[in-house]
Amino acid sequence: MNNEQICNAVKNIVLETAKMIRRERENFSFQKNVEIKGHSNFVTHIDKLSEQALVERLSQLIPESGFIAEEGTSTKKGEIYNWVIDPIDGTTNFIHGLSPHAISIALMQNNKTIIGVVYEIVHDEMFYTWEGGKAYLNGNEIKVSEYSEHQQALIATGFPYSDMVKIDAYIASMREIMEKTSGIRRLGSAAIDLCYVACGRFEAFWEYGLHSWDVAAGAFIVQQAGGKVCDFNNEDKYLLSGEIIATNANYFNIFYEIVHQHLGK
Numbered sequence: 001m002n003n004e005q006i007c008n009a010v011k012n013i014v015l016e017t018a019k020m021i022r023r024e025r026e027n028f029s030f031q032k033n034v035e036i037k038g039h040s041n042f043v044t045h046i047d048k049l050s051e052q053a054l055v056e057r058l059s060q061l062i063p064e065s066g067f068i069a070e071e072g073t074s075t076k077k078g079e080i081y082n083w084v085i086d087p088i089d090g091t092t093n094f095i096h097g098l099s100p101h102a103i104s105i106a107l108m109q110n111n112k113t114i115i116g117v118v119y120e121i122v123h124d125e126m127f128y129t130w131e132g133g134k135a136y137l138n139g140n141e142i143k144v145s146e147y148s149e150h151q152q153a154l155i156a157t158g159f160p161y162s163d164m165v166k167i168d169a170y171i172a173s174m175r176e177i178m179e180k181t182s183g184i185r186r187l188g189s190a191a192i193d194l195c196y197v198a199c200g201r202f203e204a205f206w207e208y209g210l211h212s213w214d215v216a217a218g219a220f221i222v223q224q225a226g227g228k229v230c231d232f233n234n235e236d237k238y239l240l241s242g243e244i245i246a247t248n249a250n251y252f253n254i255f256y257e258i259v260h261q262h263l264g265k
C-alpha cells in the first residue's frame with residue numbers, strides 16, 4: 001500500500017470508531033463513566049474503548065507497527081512504523097457535551113510523520129494528509145492563511161493545567177498577544193487548534209504541556225498545508241517537549257518572537 005492508500009484506510013477506521021463514540025456518548029454519565037487521572041485530566045471508558053478499537057484495526061493494517069497511545073492500550077514498539085494515537089483529543093469538551101473533540105492519528109516511519117488524520121466528531125470534519133500528498137478537509141485541499149500582521153490574526157491557545165512553573169511567562173505572552181492581535185480563542189483540543197491553523201481559520205497557535213498524541217497528526221497537517229511548526233526555540237523538538245508554535249508562513253516571524261521572548265530559552 002502507498003501512503004495515500006494507508007491514509008484512506010485510516011480515515012475509514014476513524015469514521016467507524018467515531019460512530020461507536022457517538023453511540024456510547026448517548027448513555028454517558030459523569031458519575032459512572034469519568035475517571036480522574038490528575039488535576040483537570042480526565043478519561044472516560046469511551047476514550048479507552050475508542051483506543052482499543054483503533055489499536056486493533058491499525059495493527060491489522062500494518063502488523064509490524066507499534067504504538068504511542070494516550071491511554072496505554074498498547075506499548076508495543078515498532079522497528080520502523082509507530083502510530084501516535086489520541087482516541088479523543090478534547091476529552092473535557094467531550095465530557096461536557098461540547099465541541100470540538102477529535103480522534104487524532106499519526107503514523108511515524110523511522111521517527112518521521114508520514115500520515116496525519118484528525119477527525120472532529122461533532123462537525124464531521126476530516127482533516128488529513130500523507131507524505132507526498134497535499135492537506136485536505138473533507139476532500140477539499142486546504143492551505144494556511146496569508147495574513148501577515150497582528151491586526152489580522154486570530155490566535156488559538158490552550159491553558160496549562162499541570163505544569164504551573166511557566167505560568168507567569170505564559171500569561172505574559174498571552175497578554176502581549178491579546179494586546180496586539182485580533183483575538184485569542186481557547187477551544188480545548190490541540191489537534192483541532194492545529195487543523196484550524198492548517199485550513200486558515202486561525203493564523204497561529206501556541207501551547208505548552210502537551211503530549212505527542214495531542215499534536216503529532218495536527219502538526220504534520222499544518223506543515224503539509226504550507227504552515228510552520230516549531231518549539232519555543234525554533235527547533236523541531238515539539239513532540240518531545242510538548243511546547244508548540246504553529247503559524248501560517250507569512251505570520252511566523254513576528255508571532256514566534258513574542259512567544260520565544262517570554263517562554264523560550
Ligand code: IPD
Binds near residue numbers: 070089158159187190
Ligand atoms: C488535551 C487537549 C487540550 C489541551 C490539553 C490536552 P486530551 O488533550 O488537547 O486542548 O489544552 O493540554 O491534554 O487530554 O483531551 O486528549
